[in-house]
Amino acid sequence: MSRIDPTGKLPPYRQVAEIIAGQIRDGRLRKGERIPSESELIEKYEVSRSTVRRTVAYLRDQGLVETVPTRGTYVL
Amino acid sequence: MSRIDPTGKLPPYRQVAEIIAGQIRDGRLRKGERIPSESELIEKYEVSRSTVRRTVAYLRDQGLVETVPTRGTYVL
DNA sequence: GTGTATTTGTTCGTATGTATC
DNA sequence: CGATACATACGAACAAATACA
Numbered sequence: 258m259s260r261i262d263p264t265g266k267l268p269p270y271r272q273v274a275e276i277i278a279g280q281i282r283d284g285r286l287r288k289g290e291r292i293p294s295e296s297e298l299i300e301k302y303e304v305s306r307s308t309v310r311r312t313v314a315y316l317r318d319q320g321l322v323e324t325v326p327t328r329g330t331y332v333l
Numbered sequence: 334m335s336r337i338d339p340t341g342k343l344p345p346y347r348q349v350a351e352i353i354a355g356q357i358r359d360g361r362l363r364k365g366e367r368i369p370s371e372s373e374l375i376e377k378y379e380v381s382r383s384t385v386r387r388t389v390a391y392l393r394d395q396g397l398v399e400t401v402p403t404r405g406t407y408v409l
Numbered sequence: 410g411t412g413t414a415t416t417t418g419t420t421c422g423t424a425t426g427t428a429t430c
Numbered sequence: 431c432g433a434t435a436c437a438t439a440c441g442a443a444c445a446a447a448t449a450c451a
Binding site: 310 | 415416417418
């Protein structure tokens with residue numbers, strides 16, 4: 258379990274983003290694959306939905322993923 | 334684009350409030366109508382959410398609008 | 410077909426920490 | 431010190447579209 262550190266240099270939403278970005282880079286998450294849903298990320302990293310949504314928004318801004326409403330977010 | 338002036342006499346939250354109050358007074362925003370969401374105001378006037386929330390709180394205090402949780406803020 | 414669960418979208422409420430003037 | 435402003439975070443409620451039994 259890759260728990261985040263609330264006292265780290267990076268804010269929680271960035272820490273979660275870096276974990277997912279790392280998984281995309283090293284192939285654990287591949288192109289076309291769906292990343293965990295908001296609910297799953299909330300449970301996995303023990304953060305709020307607001308934080309998870311910020312995380313995904315950041316990944317979208319980085320051009321790493323694409324979100325399809327009612328479907329999920331997919332690796333680009 | 335009605336940008337605000339960060340160096341103006343009035344603080345940003347008041348400048349935004351005056352713009353909206355003006356729109357209510359001259360009828361561009363009518364009774365019962367919803368004013369733009371926090372997110373929209375943030376983008377439109379390029380201020381933070383806190384500022385936007387202060388703006389709306391101010392308009393509420395002035396008796397110009399009414400905020401309904403999870404719905405929006407409406408002209409009174 | 411119908412209803413339920415899932416998933417993302419959107420909105421407001423509240424709190425804390427930091428920085429500036 | 432107080433007021434202002436921003437960034438971050440958590441919570442809560444509802445809508446809309448899709449998936450599925």
